[in-house]
Amino acid sequence: MLTFDAVTVDLGDFRLTATLAITEGERVAIIGPSGAGKSTLLGVVAGFTPHTGHISWKEDRIDRIAPGQRPVAVLFQDNNLFPHLTILQNVSLGIRTKGKLASSEQQAVRQAIARVGLSGYEDRKPAALSGGQQSRAALARLFVQAKPVLLLDEPFSALGPALKDEMLDLVSEVADMSGATVLMVTHDPVDALRLASRTIVVSDGQAAPPVPTKALLKSPPEHLASYLGRRIALGEGQET
Numbered sequence: 226m227l228t229f230d231a232v233t234v235d236l237g238d239f240r241l242t243a244t245l246a247i248t249e250g251e252r253v254a255i256i257g258p259s260g261a262g263k264s265t266l267l268g269v270v271a272g273f274t275p276h277t278g279h280i281s282w283k284e285d286r287i288d289r290i291a292p293g294q295r296p297v298a299v300l301f302q303d304n305n306l307f308p309h310l311t312i313l314q315n316v317s318l319g320i321r322t323k324g325k326l327a328s329s330e331q332q333a334v335r336q337a338i339a340r341v342g343l344s345g346y347e348d349r350k351p352a353a354l355s356g357g358q359q360s361r362a363a364l365a366r367l368f369v370q371a372k373p374v375l376l377l378d379e380p381f382s383a384l385g386p387a388l389k390d391e392m393l394d395l396v397s398e399v400a401d402m403s404g405a406t407v408l409m410v411t412h413d414p415v416d417a418l419r420l421a422s423r424t425i426v427v428s429d430g431q432a433a434p435p436v437p438t439k440a441l442l443k444s445p446p447e448h449l450a451s452y453l454g455r456r457i458a459l460g461e462g463q464e465t
C-alpha cells in the first residue's frame with residue numbers, strides 16, 4: 226500500500242489534505258480542476274513538497290527520506306530530456322548522473338531502450354526524434370530506474386490521441402510486468418479510463434480516496450461534472 230495518513234500541505238493561501246491508500250501494483254489516475262493540487266499531491270510522494278502527516282510505502286514511512294532515496298520515479302510533461310545528450314546518455318541518467326555505468330547497468334539501459342521500441346536510436350539527440358519517440362525515450366529513463374512507484378504528471382498531453390494511447394498502453398504493459406504502482410495526473414478522462422481502474426479526484430482542498438474510474442465518469446459528482454464538461458461524453462466513448 227501507498228498510504229497518505231492525514232497529509233496536509235500548506236502553501237500560503239492554498240491547502241490540500243489527503244487521507245487515502247493506493248494498492249500495490251495498482252494504476253491510479255488523478256484528476257481535478259486546474260490549480261486544485263494534483264501536482265502537489267505527486268510532489269508530496271516524490272519528496273518535493275513540504276507537508277505534515279505521514280506517507281508510507283509497504284508499512285514504512287517514506288516522508289523523511291530524501292527524494293532521491295525514495296522508492297519513486299517521476300515523469301513530467303516536458304520529458305526533461307537533455308538536448309545535448311544522446312538517447313543512450315539521457316536514459317543512462319536514470320541510473321546515475323555521475324561516473325561510468327557497470328556493464329549490467331549498461332545492459333539495463335539498452336533493455337529499457339529496446340522495451341520502448343527505440344533500439345537503433347541510441348546515438349541520436351532528442352531533436353532528431355519525433356515527439357512520440359522523445360516520449361518513449363523519457364519512458365525508458367523512467368523504467369530503467371526500476372522503482373516500484375511511478376509518478377506521471379500529465380506526461381503525454383502534448384501528443385495526439387493515437388500516440389497518447391500507445392504511450393499509456395506502454396506504461397500499462399511495463400507496470401504489469403514489473404508490478405509497479407502508477408499514479409498519473411491527467412486532465413483527460415479518456416486517459417484515466419485507458420490507464421487506471423481507479424481515480425483520485427482532487428478538488429476543494431482535498432484529495433479523495435480513489436474510486437472506480439468508470440463509475441466516477443459515468444456519474445461524476447457536481448463539482449467534477451462542471452470541470453469535465455464535454456469531456457465526460459468522450460469518456461463514455463461518444464462521438465463529439
Ligand SMILES: Nc1ncnc2c1ncn2[C@@H]1O[C@H](COP(=O)(O)OP(=O)(O)OP(=O)(O)O)[C@@H](O)[C@H]1O
Nearest residue numbers: 236237239257258259260261262263264265266427
Ligand atoms: N511553491 C508554491 N508556493 C505557493 N503556492 C504554490 C506553490 N506551488 C504551487 N502552489 C499553489 O498550489 C496550488 C496547487 O498547484 P498544483 O500545481 O498542484 O495544481 P494542479 O492541480 O496540478 O494544477 P494544473 O492542473 O493547472 O497543473 C495552486 O494554487 C498553486 O498556485
